[in-house]
Amino acid sequence: MAEIITFCNQKGGVGKTTTSFNIARAFSLKKKNVLVIDLDEQANLTEALIAEDSKQYEVSIADSLISQPVNTLFSVMTETIWENVMLLPSAKGKTSALLSEMSGQGAIASEFRLKKLLEQVPSEFDIVIIDCAPAINKLTVNSLVASTRAVLVTQSQLYPTIGLIAVAGVIEAVKASYNPGLKLSGVIVNQHAPRTRAGREYLEQIASAAAEFESRILEPAIPAKQIVQRTIAERKGIDELLMVSKEDRTDMLTRYDALAKEMLK
Ligand SMILES: Nc1ncnc2c1ncn2[C@@H]1O[C@H](COP(=O)(O)OP(=O)(O)OP(=O)(O)O)[C@@H](O)[C@H]1O
Numbered sequence: 001m002a003e004i005i006t007f008c009n010q011k012g013g014v015g016k017t018t019t020s021f022n023i024a025r026a027f028s029l030k031k032k033n034v035l036v037i038d039l040d041e042q043a044n045l046t047e048a049l050i051a052e053d054s055k056q057y058e059v060s061i062a063d064s065l066i067s068q069p070v071n072t073l074f075s076v077m078t079e080t081i082w083e084n085v086m087l088l089p090s091a092k093g094k095t096s097a098l099l100s101e102m103s104g105q106g107a108i109a110s111e112f113r114l115k116k117l118l119e120q121v122p123s124e125f126d127i128v129i130i131d132c133a134p135a136i137n138k139l140t141v142n143s144l145v146a147s148t149r150a151v152l153v154t155q156s157q158l159y160p161t162i163g164l165i166a167v168a169g170v171i172e173a174v175k176a177s178y179n180p181g182l183k184l185s186g187v188i189v190n191q192h193a194p195r196t197r198a199g200r201e202y203l204e205q206i207a208s209a210a211a212e213f214e215s216r217i218l219e220p221a222i223p224a225k226q227i228v229q230r231t232i233a234e235r236k237g238i239d240e241l242l243m244v245s246k247e248d249r250t251d252m253l254t255r256y257d258a259l260a261k262e263m264l265k
Pocket residue numbers: 011012013014015016017018019040042044132133134190191222223224225226228229230232
């Protein structure tokens with residue numbers, strides 16, 4: 001069975017999408033078959049993964065998550081810029097209708113819809129990566145209910161650190177009520193500045209927050225680097241970017257590759 005990994009944090013702008021993109025690439029470079037799911041209506045990951053000339057996607061994940069969907073997993077699944085990576089595109093423009101339908105009176109067991117949909121994932125897929133919106137909503141809960149693992153993405157700064165325990169609490173609650181097999185793999189520290197005192201102090205705080213919910217920091221941390229920012233903006237993996245120093249390229253590829261391994265431990 002495929003490992004299904006939710007990337008989440010209710011805090012915005014910490015690097016969930018950038019990390020999902022680069023980890024998806026890391027797995028594809030390891031010759032894994034990857035399915036990426038964009039549960040964020042901002043559609044940043046969808047836009048980064050779909051080739052520029054294909055511009056529009058006709059269907060989205062919303063079409064297969066509404067009650068009594070006519071769309072199967074296969075009618076929504078789309079090719080991406082990478083050969084062995086497929087995508088279930090964002091429900092851009094349809095998310096609020098979907099969320100209110102899911103929370104409405106007639107919606108029974110709507111926490112389980114994504115899990116049910118993913119039963120159709122063919123056995124060739126090794127990894128499913130789910131990028132969540134910066135919110136703890138019904139879609140995030142669906143993601144956690146459907147997953148084998150959760151990875152928190154945060155930054156070594158003040159406010160992101162404070163919110164971690166709250167998200168971890170939601171993960172614990174989902175585990176207790178709906179998905180006993182869910183494992184919190186750990187916390188990825190993004191945009192880390194190891195040379196600053198604040199960076200080091202916040203890293204310690206994240207480590208002790210992680211220990212409180214019996215988890216850990218996934219090593220290595222990802223520094224703030226232009227090369228990382230360029231990936232999503234240019235729709236390219238780190239290995240595919242032009243005009244990059246060899247040292248930066250090797251360093252960042254090694255980091256994401258190590259993280260991809262680490263989160264499955
Ligand atoms: N390691 C990094 N180095 C440099 N820039 C980064 C890095 N990680 C993320 N960024 C930049 O930070 C911004 C926010 O990143 P991203 O969109 O991945 O965050 P997010 O958590 O998915 O945001 P949202 O909560 O809105 O979904 C983007 O402009 C991205 O390019």
